[in-house]
Amino acid sequence: MMDKLKKEIPFLWKAEPKEQRHPFTREDLEKAKAFMESFRPFLMEVFPETKETQGMITSEMRALPEMEKALSLPKGKLFAKFDNMLPVAGSIKARGGFYEVLHHAKTLAEEEGFYQNDPLQLLKHRDFFASKEIEVASTGNLGLSIGIISATIGFKVTVHMSRDAKEWKKELLREKGAQVIEYAGDYSAAVEAAREASKEKGSYFVDDEQSPYLFMGYALAAYEVIEQLETLGIEKEDLHVYLPCGVGGAPGGIAYGLSILLPKAKVYFAEPTKAPAVLLGMLTEKHDQISVGDIGLSGKTLADGLAVGKASSLVGPLMEGRIQGIYTIEDETMLSYVKTLYETEGIKVEPSACAGFLGPHFVQEDGVHLAWLTGGRLVPEEIFQSYLEEDRAE
Ligand SMILES: Cc1ncc(COP(=O)(O)O)c(C=O)c1O
Known part of the structure; x- marks a missing residue:
């Protein structure tokens, strides 16, 4: 072989x-499902195209x-x-990416004390989210998923793209308000660089190689x-x-x-x-x-x-x-x-x-x-x- x-x-x-x-247990899955259910009104509000699926990804x-x-x-x-x-x-990276970033936003909002069980409240705090940074490495589609949802909430978001990522995906991300950093190396090299950059800045790192939120979202x-x-x-x-x-x-x-x-x-x-x-x-x-x-x-x-x-x-x-x-x-x-x-x-x-x-x-x-x-x-x-x-x- x-x-x-x-x-x-x-x-x-x-x-x-x-x-x-x-x-991971069935309970972890149920929790992720209930979370995404609770964010349906939020998704319909920020992405009108999700009205077709009643706010479900x-x-x-x-x-x-x-x-x-x-x-x-x-x-x-x-x-x-x-x-x-x-x-x-x-793409297939949407479910996991959206779950992780929305979960992170809700956690921050709870810590900050402005979350009272209404996801739509997040939209009133763009200034707060603009002071928080999210980082991710991607061959393209995870970057699009994380980049789009993060920028929509107001986060500062940086996507580290490997050499294989397509130019149009980078352009689209920049259009959506994400910062794109390009690497000559492969995906593993981009992940390592992103992990380091995130550690230095103290930003939130979405780790496609280890994250339980992405995994449950998928x-x-x-x-x-x-x-x-x-x-x-x-x-x-x-x-x-x-x-x-x-x-x-x-x-x-x-x-x-x-x-x-x-x-x-x-x-x-x-x-x-x-x-x-x-x-x-x-x-x-x-x-x-x-x-x-x-x-x-x-x-x-x-x-x-x-x-x-x-x-x-x-x-x-x-x-x-x-x-x-x-x-x-x-x-x-x-x-x-x-x-x-x-x-x-x-x-x-x-x-x-x-x-x-x-x-x-x-x-x-x-x-x-x-x-x-x-x-x-x-x-x-x-x-x-x-x-x-x-x-x-x-
Ligand atoms: C179109 C497409 N299919 C499949 C995958 C595979 O996902 P994973 O890298 O999580 O195995 C990706 C990953 O970005 C993708 O973009």
């Missing part, structure tokens, strides 16, 4: 059954019959979870899955879930949430052949102590959201006994899925978001195959067109 990793050959690694660790699930045909799905039915359309931040998607399977009348079918994976925070949180609320779900992660950080960590059991560079891989992939060299320290050990496996996928395959998905279903996503579609070819079983579309709503039209053209050049 290590040979396939080094040679960048796509393959499925099947995880050994192992005992699960339980640092939630996405649709539905079948993709045309894509299913185009992929010649070996078995079962193809469905997608549309996190590419999540309100405001347009996990909330599991509630949506259960409800939507029932609405679609497919709750009795076997369920295979395919999640594109970078450091592992977002897919890890969702896998964790599903393991509590819907243990029958079989979860797989998908990583680029050029940056299989979580797979390498789990395979060697070294988790965040090994980098893809250590086995000669560049970590450079056009799936910018997944362009990380090292796994989150939180996630690797927590995925033991919780996921069925991890597979790798080539950049060209993701690009071809971007194009096919657009041509068959008219859906626009970014390359990282497509990695789930290879899953059913490795897992040839009956049931529902749920490809998690993880980002794309904010991609500018000309950038999306360039993805289509890149594929044509292959």
Whole structure:
């Protein structure tokens, strides 16, 4: 297997059954859910587009019959979870990012004594929040999530972007009022620099590699899955879930949430052949102590959201006994899925978001195959067109 990793050959690694660790409970999940429920009026007030979902950061699930045909799905039915359309931040990083920053704002307001159980009161204290700083490192989409919600509340926010972050994501963040610092190094280097800068300034650091708030926020998607399977009348079918994976925070949180609320779900992660950080960590059991560079891989992939060299320290050990496996996928395959998905279903996503579609070819079983579309709503039209053209050049 290590040979396939080094040679960048796509393959499925099947995880050994192992005992699960339980640092988070159903109660932690319920708490996060109740928190986000209480902030629905706030979100509808500051982001009118969330009125459509009654202030919930939630996405649709539905079948993709045309894509299913185009992929010649070996078995079962193809469905997608549309996190590419999540309100405001347009990616899988929205649920966790919003939960963490809103929770931080509420905690500060309580400490300051101006919070009396009404989230809308936060809006009257922009001057206070402007004196507080939030810092985050990102390959792009976490930065958008944290940057947008923080700036909306009034926080001073700095986003440390790795070399793989796209120019349009940086521009959009600056437009929203965030400060963007760019790094020539990879994601791990940006995280280290951000952590140091934050320590020096005494700012609040949103740590995608360790934060329990981000993790529980991501996990909330599991509630949506259960409800939507029932609405679609497919709750009795076997369920295979395919999640594109970078450091592992977002897919890890969702896998964790599903393991509590819907243990029958079989979860797989998908990583680029050029940056299989979580797979390498789990395979060697070294988790965040090994980098893809250590086995000669560049970590450079056009799936910018997944362009990380090292796994989150939180996630690797927590995925033991919780996921069925991890597979790798080539950049060209993701690009071809971007194009096919657009041509068959008219859906626009970014390359990282497509990695789930290879899953059913490795897992040839009956049931529902749920490809998690993880980002794309904010991609500018000309950038999306360039993805289509890149594929044509292959
Ligand atoms: C579009 C997209 N998909 C998937 C992921 C994976 O999330 P994580 O890095 O938490 O594994 C990201 C991360 O930014 C992303 O932007």
